[in-house]
């Protein structure tokens with residue numbers, strides 16, 4: 295019976311320890327990610343968006359597929 299309490303105590307201690315360490319790690323990775331992303335401007339509507347979400351076509355940057363198609367049909 296003595297060992298049961300010891301294991302329960304160790305289990306709670308380990309749980310609190312992992313709970314305290316986990317958010318710190320994800321927090322720092324979230325904080326590091328945004329400044330690394332380059333911001334671009336859609337030539338059709340002028341909205342700013344991260345490079346990973348941008349649609350590029352013939353050297354022009356668009357925020358979505360619809361604006362790329364709209365600018366293409368309007369320009370030529």
Ligand SMILES: [Zn+2]
Pocket residue numbers: 336337338339340341356357358361
């Ligand atoms: Zn746009």
